[in-house]
Amino acid sequence: MTRVETIGLATLYLGDCREILPTLGPIDAAVTDPPYEFSTSGGGLFRKDRENMDQIKAAGLDQGFEHSLISSEQFRSAVVFAHNDQWASLLPHLASEYDRYAICQWHKTNPMPVANRHYQPDTEIYVHAWMTGSHPEGELRHKQRFIVAGNGQDGAIKHPTVKPLPVMRKIIMNVNGRTICDPFMGSGSTGVAAVEFDRAFIGIEREPKFFDIACRRLEDAQRQGNLFLGSAA
Numbered sequence: 001m002t003r004v005e006t007i008g009l010a011t012l013y014l015g016d017c018r019e020i021l022p023t024l025g026p027i028d029a030a031v032t033d034p035p036y037e038f039s040t041s042g043g044g045l046f047r048k049d050r051e052n053m054d055q056i057k058a059a060g061l062d063q064g065f066e067h068s069l070i071s072s073e074q075f076r077s078a079v080v081f082a083h084n085d086q087w088a089s090l091l092p093h094l095a096s097e098y099d100r101y102a103i104c105q106w107h108k109t110n111p112m113p114v115a116n117r118h119y120q121p122d123t124e125i126y127v128h129a130w131m132t133g134s135h136p137e138g139e140l141r142h143k144q145r146f147i148v149a150g151n152g153q154d155g156a157i158k159h160p161t162v163k164p165l166p167v168m169r170k171i172i173m174n175v176n177g178r179t180i181c182d183p184f185m186g187s188g189s190t191g192v193a194a195v196e197f198d199r200a201f202i203g204i205e206r207e208p209k210f211f212d213i214a215c216r217r218l219e220d221a222q223r224q225g226n227l228f229l230g231s232a233a
Helices: 017-023 045-047 051-058 083-096 165-176 187-194 210-226
Strands: 003-007 010-014 027-032 075-082 100-108 125-129 145-149 179-182 200-205
Touching: 003 017, 003 083, 003 179, 003 210, 010 075, 010 187, 010 210, 017 083, 017 200, 027 187, 075 083, 125 165, 165 187, 179 187, 187 200, 187 210
Parallel strands: 010 200, 027 075, 027 179, 100 145, 179 200
Antiparallel strands: 003 010, 075 125, 100 125
16 A cells, blocks of 8 residues: 655655556656666776665666656656666657757766766756746746756765755756656655745655655755745745
């Protein structure tokens, strides 16, 4: 049985988003950091410095996701993070579903010191796609296609791929709509940013330990109130 927790503006589901999303109907926007699809092997002598890669593999966060879960039939707009190697198939999917899209970037001030015969992972791409009428919000100063922020690793949040709140706040500020959904909620960073801007939030997470972390973070966010609501004006 699916577990459901209602925490102020947030409704959180413990379960598989493939089963839960069809029961929810249309939602204004999806903002999500789904499982990346990439190899967590390698590192050689530097493997000991890549502990979070082992954590990602153990949590099954290196297996990708079903692109069809992000559709314009359910979401009027969508913001999706993905690994570099996923965009060859994911971007055409988003382009076919939505009227317009923008490729945006998060530049990290403290990337992992690895390259693995590639480039250093100092930038992550996210795409904001939308249907006509659900275009990006905010004043001109809010509509940069990039944000510079440190990596979101926080020892108090036991999740290997935590997105930093400054990144998620910028994204929520740009997203059109009252209700935000994250089908791959993880530790709940999207939800925290959403309620800070007085948005309703729907989160779905299949891993109980991450779900519990998200519940605690959303409870804390609700107690603190809408601290950033005025910054969108």
